[in-house]
Amino acid sequence: MHIVVCVKQVPNTTQVRIDPETHTLVRDGVESVMNPFDENALEMALQLKEKHPGTQVTALTMGPPQAEAVLKEAVGRGADQVMLLCDQAFAGSDTWATSYALSRAISQMAPPPDLVLFGKQAIDGDTAQVGPGVADWLNLPCITYAYGIEIDGGMATVQRSFEDGYETLEVALPCALTVVKEANVPRMASLRGKMAARKLTIEPTTAAAIGADPDKIGLAASPTRVMKIFSPPPKTGGVMWQGEEPAAMARKLVEALRERQLI
């Protein structure tokens, strides 16, 4: 089996600061890490590799030269191959252009992947668009919010989780998945993995090398226009009951919900 995991380098903070003038993310002085949900996707791939010997895991990222750090981290944890899409022509790509570029890279890979994994979203942009976008370019079935997977023959049984429930789907391979945090606890890199990663030189792959149409990548090809970015005001109000017997507080809660005709 060949599994491709798309990983993104993001600033290590859930409190992304926004420059009030340029409306862009302030990245200065913030350490870069692998997007946390991508860690779950990589872990899912590595667990599948343990269960299905002979599986190859490829980590793929698009970004500036320093984004190779996330690929080295992936190798440290057990990824077999990496690809760094890095070219001035990609600069400024939005989710649409990024999805196109990643899909071009994946379609060049041999053997073609049986599974393409993504984190459910990146913590810097929070769009959750790139996974489904790539799947669409590649014409692959896509299951979002996956937390479990079993593979048997050419079929995968996938568990999805939502805010209000769970769902189990069966899908034919190849397919794409976006993975949620509940899927697993990501492993840390091993000593031998770190040593191998340190020795690795990663040659950047250019737009030309993946046959990307210059009109579909970069800032000019990106349809997204950011009108405004702002920090939403914190939620206020609400009712809080404290300090009473749990049964008494539960009764008050039920009454309040009834009053508002919510139950």
Place this chain on the structure above:
Amino acid sequence: MAELNYGLSELAQEIRSMMREFAQTRVKPVRAELDENGQFPTEILREMGKMDLMGLYIPVEYGGTFEGDSLPNLIAVEELSRVCIGVSVSYAATGLGADPILIGGNDDQKKKYLPPLASGEKLAAYALTEPNAGSDVSGMRTTAVKKGDTYILNGTKQWITNGGEADIYTVFAVTDKARGARGVSAFIVEKGTPGFSFGKKENKLGIRASATRELIFEDCAVPAENLIGREGTGFIWAMKTFDVSRPGIAAQAVGLAQGALDEAVTYAKVREQFGRPIIANQGLSWMLADMATQVEAARALTYAVVRTIDSGAKDYSKFSAMCKVYASDVAMQVTTDAVQVLGGYGYMKEYPVEKMMRDAKILQIYEGTNQIQRDIIGLALNKEYAAAAR
């Protein structure tokens, strides 16, 4: 934070940062629960195995990563101990069980028993102590009698760390009673060997995550090829093991004391009484100063001893004893002082320092009590100065 330059290799630094992160993310969140329930850290050790952290003392040809520098392993023990020595002793005791094989075993024994320890698939244990043989090993009653191509073991070992959890046991038994210390032999005994069972698991003051258990041998037939070295060499392997393992106890002590110091200073900066942080009182900050100085001195001594051993020195029993006795006394003192710095809060289970103080005590007892360490140092001095006078 400012650091002394110990000239750590790149590998040692890598191990330190890996183990530091591992201890913070994997061990710290569960240490209180493991302690409270006396629960063995199976998952934690398995994950360490996957990260190649269980074979730092095992040579490359037997599946580990050891290439002559003992500091990476020592520092791994230290960093793990900074968070929980109940966990770190379960790690270190596997090394203790493996050492007699590393030191006295033949190539077949090493090939068979060391790789699964290096990968973390299996754990080991070291079984010397008996009800009547504590500091004085000559009270040993467990016997091994040669019968065909086996040895028949009978007897009971007491307080064996990793007992029940380990798959590979180094067991010391009397093969020739008349010869005293020269009549003791060491055997590798696998869990599951008929006639080998486990007695009660102890309920302890500290290092409660670790398993301390009785081993019972009733006509247990061990293949003769599992004898380490020749008959009668067991006592030599036991003592040579201690010479290299005692710095490991010192590393536990340094890590534990560092962990307690971290807690104490952090607390002293935020706790306010009489309108200012308590660290602003000279009486308290001098206490912290002494704690920090002792921890660094213990670390420096321990690293120096390990470097001396690695350099191929012949006689280092005295130095191994020195770092064990000094660092463990420091750990007891510093953890006790840390509780004092936190006052009543330090006495409560909501804060980690009471556990650290309970845990520290074992370091002055196992792998030879601190009285026995001072005996070793005293005997060595007597001998060295007699030689010098001649």
